Amino acid sequence: MSYKDKLKTELFPTIWCPGCGIGLIMTQLAMVMDDLGLDKTNTVIVTGIGCTGRMGAYMQFDSVYTLHGRTLPVAEAIKTVRPELNVIVVSGDGDLTSIGGNHLLHAIRRNPSITVLCNNNEIYGLTGGQTGPTTPVGTKTVSSPEGATFSPVNLQGLVNTNGNAFYAKTTVYHQGQMRRAIKEAIEWPGFAFVDITSQCIENNGRRIGFPSANEMLNYYKKEYRQAPPGSTQLAYHQLGIVKGKPAEAEPVAVGAGSKNGSGEA
Amino acid sequence: MAKRLLQGNEAVLLGAVKAGATYFAGYPISPSSEILMAASVYAAKHPEFRFLQAEDEIASANAIIGASLAGAKSFTATSGPGFSLMQEAIGYAHKLGVPTVFVDVQRVGPATGMPTMPGQGDILQTRYGSSGDYTSIVFYPSSVAECYEYTIQAFNCAEESQSPVVLLSDAFLGHLNEIVDLDTIDVPIVPRTLEPLASGHTRLFSGVATYPDGEPATADADEFIRQYEEAKERRLEVAERYAFYEYGWNKDAETLVIAFGITRRIAQPLAPHFALFRPIRIWPVLQDQLREIAPRYKRLIVIEGSDGQYASVVERVLYRDVHRVPLLGGRMSLEAVREGLDRIGLLPRDLAEATVS
Ligand SMILES: Cc1ncc(C[n+]2csc(CCOP(=O)(O)OP(=O)(O)O)c2C)c(N)n1
Ligand code: SF4
Ligand SMILES: [Mg+2]
Numbered sequence: 001m002s003y004k005d006k007l008k009t010e011l012f013p014t015i016w017c018p019g020c021g022i023g024l025i026m027t028q029l030a031m032v033m034d035d036l037g038l039d040k041t042n043t044v045i046v047t048g049i050g051c052t053g054r055m056g057a058y059m060q061f062d063s064v065y066t067l068h069g070r071t072l073p074v075a076e077a078i079k080t081v082r083p084e085l086n087v088i089v090v091s092g093d094g095d096l097t098s099i100g101g102n103h104l105l106h107a108i109r110r111n112p113s114i115t116v117l118c119n120n121n122e123i124y125g126l127t128g129g130q131t132g133p134t135t136p137v138g139t140k141t142v143s144s145p146e147g148a149t150f151s152p153v154n155l156q157g158l159v160n161t162n163g164n165a166f167y168a169k170t171t172v173y174h175q176g177q178m179r180r181a182i183k184e185a186i187e188w189p190g191f192a193f194v195d196i197t198s199q200c201i202e203n204n205g206r207r208i209g210f211p212s213a214n215e216m217l218n219y220y221k222k223e224y225r226q227a228p229p230g231s232t233q234l235a236y237h238q239l240g241i242v243k244g245k246p247a248e249a250e251p252v253a254v255g256a257g258s259k260n261g262s263g264e265a
Numbered sequence: 266m267a268k269r270l271l272q273g274n275e276a277v278l279l280g281a282v283k284a285g286a287t288y289f290a291g292y293p294i295s296p297s298s299e300i301l302m303a304a305s306v307y308a309a310k311h312p313e314f315r316f317l318q319a320e321d322e323i324a325s326a327n328a329i330i331g332a333s334l335a336g337a338k339s340f341t342a343t344s345g346p347g348f349s350l351m352q353e354a355i356g357y358a359h360k361l362g363v364p365t366v367f368v369d370v371q372r373v374g375p376a377t378g379m380p381t382m383p384g385q386g387d388i389l390q391t392r393y394g395s396s397g398d399y400t401s402i403v404f405y406p407s408s409v410a411e412c413y414e415y416t417i418q419a420f421n422c423a424e425e426s427q428s429p430v431v432l433l434s435d436a437f438l439g440h441l442n443e444i445v446d447l448d449t450i451d452v453p454i455v456p457r458t459l460e461p462l463a464s465g466h467t468r469l470f471s472g473v474a475t476y477p478d479g480e481p482a483t484a485d486a487d488e489f490i491r492q493y494e495e496a497k498e499r500r501l502e503v504a505e506r507y508a509f510y511e512y513g514w515n516k517d518a519e520t521l522v523i524a525f526g527i528t529r530r531i532a533q534p535l536a537p538h539f540a541l542f543r544p545i546r547i548w549p550v551l552q553d554q555l556r557e558i559a560p561r562y563k564r565l566i567v568i569e570g571s572d573g574q575y576a577s578v579v580e581r582v583l584y585r586d587v588h589r590v591p592l593l594g595g596r597m598s599l600e601a602v603r604e605g606l607d608r609i610g611l612l613p614r615d616l617a618e619a620t621v622s
Contacts, residue, residue: 077331
């Protein structure tokens with residue numbers, strides 16, 4: 001088997017702009033799926049609305065292309081009904097952290113055993129490059145002409161409020177690390193969130209001074225550093241994985257899908 | 266024969282279980298919360314039945330869609346404000362063709378409104394609440410036994426039509442206690458019709474207009490219309506098998522009263538003076554039945570817990586004016602019905618004189 005068997009290559013070229021980072025995530029995900037034996041009988045993809053959300057259409061799996069922001073309740077319910085399935089959410093930063101922010105907060109708390117890959121391009125790509133909750137302060141966008149005003153959401157802090165959750169920070173430049181992070185996330189018994197910095201060249205990068213995707217990737221290479229092993233808190237532009245204690249208990253009947261319960265229903 | 270005292274909301278839960286539901290997600294809201302609470306109690310004793318008290322109604326609505334795709338018959342229960350929050354997801358379920366059931370126990374709106382008072386102001390929301398065109402199927406029982414029966418029918422119809430079906434109730438009916446014998450209600454159960462996720466296919470369940478192969482069809486009117494008409498046809502065809510209504514009272518009277526849900530029960534003392542048409546299937550509107558029955562009557566009166574929502578539908582279907590008795594602000598009582606009839610000069614003399622017991 002090859003990772004290409006996980007992809008509907010007959011639909012290529014994809015809808016994404018040349019130089020977009022999303023395809024790099026899809027390729028790594030497909031490779032991990034191949035390594036782990038994930039296929040259309042044991043795995044479901046759930047995506048949101050945004051450029052990233054198109055990914056499900058290109059994969060050889062049953063795939064649920066949800067409403068904007070609603071990946072997590074859909075994914076959690078699928079996992080509850082079919083605990084044997086791998087449920088993999090792939091969505092944009094705006095989808096997951098802005099309109100879907102309340103679901104994120106509560107999915108973290110309930111700790112379903114699902115994997116979330118967040119394509120964090122620090123922008124609303126599909127709608128033309130507006131600022132969002134992940135846009136760094138000062139970034140000029142089509143809806144923040146004077147520069148983004150508010151601090152970005154602290155995703156690692158948020159995810160790790162659940163002592164059983166898994167958070168990984170990576171970028172599309174750091175392919176090997178991204179692949180390990182995705183693999184470990186899928187294997188994690190509980191909520192696993194992979195925060196992947198990637199380039200939206202068309203609706204962000206070029207506007208903030210990057211002539212091409214290549215410069216953006218080089219910027220990630222230069223700017224991002226591995227966190228010291230065992231870090232429990234990642235500093236700005238630090239890469240790494242912050243894992244909680246793996247949950248032991250199986251889901252209890254009420255609040256099903258949760259791994260926080262004692263197991264004594 | 267097991268007669269028991271049962272509440273409307275509890276009857277909904279029992280009907281859902283009978284229909285084969287194994288997943289409930291919801292968020293507390295009066296006057297529907299008993300359904301959520303009863304579901305939690307049921308889930309605690311039956312591990313195969315999964316329960317989620319979600320963070321809000323948006324999550325609840327999307328969760329039941331995910332659960333249904335995964336293979337479970339699923340449902341949620343809410344009231345006006347929560348039902349409004351669910352509208353985008355209801356449109357999504359229509360677009361995907363997901364069998365699932367939304368229960369709306371109506372209170373008085375808009376906004377937070379009158380949380381514990383009965384209303385019937387969601388008639389049009391159940392039809393037009395989400396954006397775009399879609400074919401709603403909605404039932405509205407009027408007794409505790411019917412809450413049970415039509416919950417089962419709602420699940421059956423959802424499976425057959427492969428669409429979300431709404432079961433309407435109201436604060437009065439949801440909290441009504443009646444003696445029922447559920448064993449006498451025998452509705453065959455329609456099995457699941459949607460092949461669950463991860464059955465070996467590579468389907469794309471998309472809210473975005475797409476071609477069958479998953480490519481975007483976001484600028485193709487022909488494809489859009491093809492898919493829309495196909496879904497509409499299936500739902501209308503299935504709904505025909507669920508064309509429930511009641512036609513009775515004094516059929517020889519000159520005036521036909523149209524009332525549904527709890528209003529029909531409240532209006533019972535009008536029986537000697539009027540004929541009654543009670544739609545149980547609220548949507549698609551029972552057009553053929555109305556067009557057959559209404560011409561026999563000189564006057565039509567719609568008595569309802571909104572300012573003419575269903576009356577406007579009847580007028581549109583019949584091309585004919587109807588008299589309106591709106592029961593507003595939660596005043597859903599015989600007294601309010603009498604006042605309303607009096608206001609339009611149609612209160613029968615002996616009803617005007619009778620004292621309400
Ligand atoms: C309820 C709703 N609000 C707004 C939109 C418009 N919209 C579509 S995608 C999107 C943002 C996408 O940004 P992100 O999630 O970061 O994904 P990206 O395109 O960057 O991959 C918005 C606001 C929508 N589809 N639905
Ligand atoms: S707009 Fe940005 S995120 Fe969307 S496909 Fe183009 S480069 Fe990628
Ligand atoms: Mg984005």
